[in-house]
Amino acid sequence: MASGTPRTTLWELDPHTKAKHDILRQYLAGWFPVLSTYHGRVVFLDGFAGPGRYKNGEPGSPLIALSTLLDHSYFPRMKGCEFLFIFCEQGRDRADNLKEEIQRFADERGGDWPSNVKISIKNNEFEQTAQDILETLKTQKAQLAPTFAFVDPFGVTGLPMDLLADLLSFNRCELFVNYIVNTAVRFATSGQIDDRFRELYGTEDFLKAEGLQGQARLQFLHDLYERQLKERCGFDYVQSFGMMNNTGNIIYYLFYGTRNTKGLQLMKDAMWRVDAGGGYTFSDRLAGQDILFTEGDLVSEPLRAALLDKFAGRTVLVDELEGYVLVHTPYRPAHLRKYALSPLEKAGAISVDRPGRSGFPAGRTRITFRPA
Ligand SMILES: C[S@@+](CC[C@H](N)C(=O)[O-])C[C@H]1O[C@@H](n2cnc3c(N)ncnc32)[C@H](O)[C@@H]1O
CATH class of the missing domain: 3.40.50 (Rossmann fold)
Incomplete structure (x- = not known):
């Protein structure tokens, strides 16, 4: 005991x-x-x-x-x-x-x-x-x-x-x-x-x-x-x-x-x-204390860095990125689009081949990462 x-x-x-x-x-x-x-x-x-x-x-x-x-x-x-x-x-x-x-x-x-x-x-x-x-x-x-x-x-x-x-x-x-x-x-x-x-x-x-x-x-x-x-x-x-x-x-x-x-x-x-x-x-x-940061503050930078490091120069389906985030990082697939892909696209670090005008629909979105 x-x-x-x-x-x-x-x-x-x-x-x-x-x-x-x-x-x-x-x-x-x-x-x-x-x-x-x-x-x-x-x-x-x-x-x-x-x-x-x-x-x-x-x-x-x-x-x-x-x-x-x-x-x-x-x-x-x-x-x-x-x-x-x-x-x-x-x-x-x-x-x-x-x-x-x-x-x-x-x-x-x-x-x-x-x-x-x-x-x-x-x-x-x-x-x-x-x-x-x-x-x-x-x-x-x-x-x-x-x-x-x-x-x-x-x-x-x-x-x-x-x-x-x-x-x-x-x-x-x-x-x-x-x-x-x-x-x-x-x-x-x-x-x-x-x-x-x-x-x-x-x-x-x-x-x-x-x-x-x-x-x-x-x-x-x-x-x-x-x-x-x-x-x-x-x-x-x-x-x-x-x-x-x-x-x-x-x-x-x-x-x-x-x-x-x-x-x-x-x-x-x-x-x-x-x-x-x-x-x-x-x-x-x-326990019970206020949280002084947002999830985005914590996740965005390290998740973007992990993706750029892993996928530099490659073209992959968004689904592969979700799987990677889930299994190989501490982050969640729910973080991927908002905290990594959107800012990376805005910054020109990725190009996105998507079926419609916006978003990153599963199964149909291909992401190309700039070479390192
Ligand atoms: C940490 S408490 C369980 C708390 C409960 N799971 C909860 O979350 O409300 C551990 C319990 O296991 C019982 N226990 C101790 N040894 C045991 C054993 N070998 N097999 C089954 N129960 C045991 C104890 O009496 C005690 O009630």
Whole structure:
């Protein structure tokens, strides 16, 4: 158990937890409609679900996921899809509290519960729940339906990399995991909990943090987890987001893994909404403060420079530029036209072959970059 782990059934909501919930809510608001359009069943698996509410009544991740779906303006058009919510919580008291909260949530909706939304609450360890799911799939010779797995522990135990890899090996499965990096920074080379780290990373390479200090040590342990999510779990795209406490230290990273560029786009959009500075971090110290810059101030110059550097002398479809921005830069495709292409065209740095008189329509706009 990490230090500072609450022992009471409920605990207070920190600003960084609220930020985590904002990312989750924002992402699911995009994920549910997209997935339900193409699939007959989708799963939201909350592996470390918590008690359902925080001490002052704020909703926890299970209620956030449920209300994001049920209150979605598109929900009436998602009737053709079955949504299965699996909430797994090890603590007996917290699992009981969660059951009560979900019952209350359903009652408040006047008993009119949609027949395509199913809930399963497991008072169990995540590892056991995941193994049970795998066992059932094996028996049924079935594949896991498209799944968003939210894995949100207090510490570094109970989320083995090998298990995540087995569970989420199917194409449309995604992971949003809370990697408590400050425990790794403190103990990775102490020899005290090596077995736990072997499980967490699925490799012994954490031992190579030996001798590294400060930012270099943090970065090494960040990059190691990212590498393992790509190599062991087979996620093509991984995006992290750092959470700082009020002393300005990163306490954990949320890592998102997917094989799908639409998912990556939704998650980058969600993360930018929480950190409008585009640094993929949130700090408790800055919570609630006014932002002193515009998105354009931050994005325009570096994005233009990145494009000029990468595409100098080439002619490309605007779609290729969107893909590049999404996968290879910290920016979002939504930034491309307004903050890069329009100013570059005005400055004469690109010429544009477009179907109409203005804009950069996808599929039909070719951009020629001046040679370097
Ligand atoms: C960080 S809290 C989860 C918060 C919740 N996801 C939310 O956002 O509202 C972690 C929860 O995992 C539970 N837990 C601890 N070990 C577990 C395990 N091995 N499997 C499942 N749940 C566990 C704890 O009791 C605690 O409620």
